[in-house]
Amino acid sequence: MPGSTPGLDPEQVRKAATALLKFVGSQREESKELLQDDEVFQLLISLSHTPQSKKSSKPVALPVPHSLYDYDGAEICLLVKDRKGEGHKEAKARVRQAEIGKIAKVVGLSKLRTKYESFEAKRQLCAQYDLFLADDRILPFLPKLLGKSFFKKKKQPIPLDLTRADWGAQVKRACSCTYLFRSPGSCLNIRVARSNFSERQCSENIIAVLQQVTAHIPKKWDNVQAVFLKTADSVALPLYQVLPEAVQKISA
Structure with missing residues (x-):
């Protein structure tokens, strides 16, 4: 069931989505080179309070009304084992x-260890595909093999059985979900929409994610400061903020 998000104004969400869509549109018009993606x-x-939880390589799936990956031209890379009968040829x-x-x-x-060993090769692989999926049995090996580019871009592989x-x-x-990647810090970063979405699609995805993510935050919405x-x-457009004093009263 969706969680409660008191104080979150759908109109503010709509205004922020509209402003960001206009910003991206103006950037495209001003750019001398057409933005491909x-x-x-x-x-x-x-x-307001940092969760006392360990970083996990397994993400939390958050279904959204409008897929970030179900569009013409979206491409997925699948990472698999090398064991006989389960290698890349069999997977293909x-x-x-x-x-x-x-x-x-x-x-x-084995290809990740050889062909994609260098930082530049890892960076290019990360940029080439929209979504990465992986056999859940190899998930623990991937952070070291893939490097920091995937984590910075929030493109860590999604496990499949x-x-x-x-x-x-x-x-x-x-493809129908976006993902929460747990981290030991006090800031969560979740991909929620694309610039080819409409204002309504952006707003609906944002609200759906916020209603779901509260279940995975200690103290739920009371722990959300902004x-x-x-x-x-772009600059960060505010959707919701609460004064630190108010947070302290709620948490007391």
């Missing part, structure tokens, strides 16, 4: 058999 809108959630055959068109690339662990037969259904579900919306290059 849509900008990703990020939700920044500042907490399964992808073709299941007709999962959005999976454009299948990469085995590839021992099951329903690969197509799992990929579809993965929420902002931004792109990688």
Whole structure:
């Protein structure tokens, strides 16, 4: 069930989404070179108290009304084991058999260790695909093999259970969600929309994410001090803020 978000004004959400869409549009018009990719809108959630939880490589799936990945041209990279019978050749055959068109690339662990060993190769791989999925059995090995680029861009691989037969259904579900990556800090960063969305689509995704994410925050909405919306290059537009004094009274 969605959580309660008292004080969050849907009209303020709508205004911020509208302003950010206009900003991205003006940036495109002013740019001498056409921007090839849509900008990703990020939700920044500042907490008044830092959660006492360890960093986890397994993300929390947050279903959204409007997929960030279900559009023409979206491409997915699937990371798999190298074990005989489960390597990239077998995975590519399964992808073709299941007709999962959005999976454009299948990469085995050995390729990550060799072909994508350098920082520049990792950076290019990160930039090349919209979403990364991975066999959940290799998830613990990936942070070291992929490097910092994936974490900075919030493109850590999403785990799939590839021992099951329903690969197509799992990929579809993965594309219908955005993801909360837990960290030991007091700020959460979640991808919520794209610049090709309408104002309504942006607003609906933002509200859906905020209503769900409270279940994964200690003290829930009472622990949220501020929420902002931004792109990688924009200022942070406020959606919700509470004075530190008010937070202290609530937490007391």
